[in-house]
């Protein structure tokens with residue numbers, strides 16, 4: 001049997017699909033952390049954030065490779081989520097009766113909903129900051145050196161309390177999704193054991209809280225006038 005046939009075979013099993021979800025999910029969490037650390041440079045001043053944005057732009061073709069890679073990972077994660085959900089529903093059209101001893105957490109029961117909200121947020125976020133479709137005035141913001149003034153764009157964007165509110169709400173759903181998603185990776189990979197499941201849960205929740213605080217700290221600080 002060729003390795004391609006073997007890979008296809010694994011992907012036909014629900015364990016294989018869960019594995020793909022876990023690996024793509026981890027990669028997306030990695031991106032979210034890296035993106036947040038990059039964005040937090042806003043607290044170091046306009047020069048720092050704009051220099052960071054320029055470094056990314058200067059990657060040229062490599063930036064496009066990263067963008068396409070990220071898009072493929074994102075689409076694969078969504079596709080596997082849809083397939084697994086449909087398969088689970090087909091296998092069990094009548095839901096389990098509520099089992100008080102093993103009640104699924106709120107985050108785990110709402111993964112599809114939080115995932116869909118993150119998707120909608122992402123579409124809005126790219127139209128807002130990357131493409132400037134919602135705010136055409138962003139394209140004209142330039143630094144004295146003639147580069148795109150990302151710092152000013154973020155301050156202007158978050159000066160609108162409704163926009164900031166949307167971002168903060170989306171970060172709450174992202175945190176909810178990650179709190180269960182990160183924990184699930186350990187279950188899928190078989191790295192679970194009753195003796196340390198609680199610790200893994202605490203780490204997952206801690207990571208989710210840090211991502212929520214780091215990301216929503218930016219709109220909150222703009223609204224509070226801490227960064228301007």
Ligand code: HEM
Pocket residue numbers: 032035039053067118122125126129130150154167174215216218219
């Ligand atoms: C409040 C938190 C966030 C801030 C301040 C922020 C800021 C930005 C900015 C300024 C850009 C455009 C960069 C440029 O034009 O040079 C951007 C792009 C992007 N952001 Fe965010 N972001 C936040 C949260 C998120 C989250 C939670 C995700 C993912 C779930 C995300 C995913 C992306 C993606 C995929 C791009 C497009 C990257 C590219 O094509 O270059 N962002 N973000």
